[in-house]
Amino acid sequence: MSDTSLTPGIVAGRLDPKAYTENFSDLHPRLEGHEARVAADRCYFCHDAPCIAACPTEIDIPLFIRQIATGTPEAAAETILSQNILGGMCARVCPTETLCEQACVREAAEGKPVLIGQLQRYATDTLMEAGTHPFTRAAPTGKRIAVVGAGPAGLACAHRLAMKGHDVTMYDGRDKPGGLNEYGIAAYKTVEGFAEREVEWLLKIGGITVETGKRLGRDMTLAEMRGAHDAVFLGIGLGGVNALGLEAEDKDGIANAVDFIAELRQTGDLASLPVGRDVVVIGGGMTAVDAAVQAKLLGALNVSLVYRRGRDRMNASPYEQDLAASKGVRIITNAQPVAIHGNGAVREIEFEYTDNDLTPTGQTFRLAADQVFKAIGQTLEGGDLPDLEGRKIKVSGAGRTSLDGVWAGGDCAVGGDDLTVTAVAQGRDAAEDIHASLMG
């Protein structure tokens, strides 16, 4: 082994080859059958269950858990997927500790909720591994609908529309469909190409044509889309990345966290992926945590995650924060970057402590950094979009935009928590509204 964690600079192959496999293995391996039945047995089958209300897609959680407990995980999966067609991915990436599992009465009672997320994965994996697709298309309607963006919102919308009998063309600017599921989530949450397999499985419904490499504003306009289709759904996400606004932000070694994560997800050989010795991630959301943890897992010696406000304001859940800490990421709060130092490439980054109102305190410190990842939020990109509200597409009802025949959902639209599961709910609900509008 030529390079180690101590090697300065951004280099590949810091770890023993076996370590990569171990570091990037499944964060929560799938439950075995007996484990699943024991976990399922803990569900009280609550009346008007709080977990259902806490799920943005309103999956009937007690019902699917009872179906698992009685030995029919396939039926459980159908219960899940009928509400949330990406139930498999959501089972892996949902912050369940702030959604269904937080609402679980056993969380209130004992601090130990039913393992809803893991049970959901058990059910959906069982069904998907059998290769069956439990939904069929309605009679063709002859309506043609464009879904722009093949991320969670677009996929959910396209599936529901196809199920209703419409012909859907799904466009995406990247080489593969899946959006953030494919490019934007830590590898250890979705191992063995799950995102890609899930899209393949979803498309089994039929009636959906996927056109990749077609980005709105680059390869086509919204006006063209509207002209060629009966309706358009925009699920284009947030393509731009916020800048720090510092001088020398273009120095070598400074990159966007989303690009690092995307590259990591698409790399066949993790040992070939270079990573710094001293990595600094700026930001406090899931993207920041995913970048920081994966940098550490690639063999970085020191990884610091620096957030300008207090811990309680971080968008990353306490669970994610603990995960980062357990992997050796140092979390520094109440500090914002004020200067980048280095000659050509970044060497150090200077921070100033702030109070909770972001008022500078005058106290500064420097962190050694040969690699800096920016994760301070993303922005909407694209031309001829519908009216915005703030920095996102303005919507009313089930994703209706200011333009007739154009709906929007997911991260690009106002509302929701920018979660996969929220995007699925918005895509699904927009599809129902599109269907009602076209067939009304």
Next chain:
Amino acid sequence: MANLETTFVGIKSPNPFWLASAPPTDKEYNVRRAFEAGWGGVVWKTLGEDGPPVVNVNGPRYGAIWGADRRLLGLNNIELITDRPLQTNLDEMTRVKRDYPDRALIASLMVPVNEDSWKAILERVLETGCDGVELNFGCPHGMSERGMGSAVGQVPEYVQQVTEWCKKHSDLPVIVKLTPNIADIRKPAQAAKEGGADAVSLINTINSITSVDLDLFSPEPMIDGQGAHGGYCGPAVKPIALNMVAEIARDPGLRGLPISGIGGVTTWRDAAEFMALGAGNVQVCTAAMTYGFKIVQEMISGLSQYMDEKGFASIDDLVGRAVPNVVNWQDLNLNYVTKARIDQEACIKCGRCYAACEDTSHQAISMSEDRVFEVIDAECVACNLCVNVCPVDSCITMERLAAGEVDPRTGLTVSDSYANWTTHPNNPMKCAAE
């Protein structure tokens, strides 16, 4: 520490925990392990006539039902009596009794219903030095089809006849083991008593099919695609056994007849319940088959602690203590008025009480927008279902209305006097009875 020493029909044992006649007591090796583990007595696996032994099935003998985490709740078996030569068993029993003189050793017997057969087997077992015999009138499978086991136990006349033969041809204490596969357990118990039995033991196993294989469409346990009913035992049968024990204990004609309690005894608490209902000792099988012989240590320590806490010096202080409180329905006090009370601090807002009451009972629990569940006294009949379905211990309780309070459901003032159905104005039988 409380004295657990027990004398049951004159047979002494260091504690009231005996192993029932069953697979765990089929061999010297097992029984020695049981005595080493601390069991107070053993009823040896049922012996049959001399001659070629019975032949068991060569496929599965047991079927089961499970609760959460595959906890065994009920077991059924289609095993027969011992399938080893009579002399082998007798020799082993002799050696074991010689080496463990302080433990109870009982011979369980099952031979055809004729006097000579019983006389012959009694003479043989006497040589072992065993402390008593138990007549197996209970097994519901295999042997019953040959006119033995429950085929005898279901006919009181046979029970009495065989008991008489045994008393006539032996001085050993005779315990008659009763089958629960009968409408009124008191009838065979009465027959046993009239035949001179020293005690009855109950229950033997219950006719059962544990499950059906939905691919093969065969009952379990499955033998080559088919299944036969077997004897059901384990924790699931305990409530049935408790009732049958109590029925005998409280029957005026049977009062004082010693009872050895059997049926799902798994913990010291189960044993104490049987004894409170009149059992002088208990016999255990399924719990030992599930967890091994070591469980007796928990039974001994648990019963000792309980007896110390209660100030019971000996087993006799416990036996039968609950019997006077087992009554017929018509004797229950109708002036005992209770209402469900929900401890809001303990409530975890699962809503199971609400679903149960709203869907299947009396619509006596309200649910607010923010999931506060409250009892509507004007509707609550105190059925206890909410208490039973609540997953939180002691969250819902039944509280008695004090005398003088008005029951908002009936509008009647609660009386502190006792009044049962026989005195109730709505009872059409009341006038006739007077």
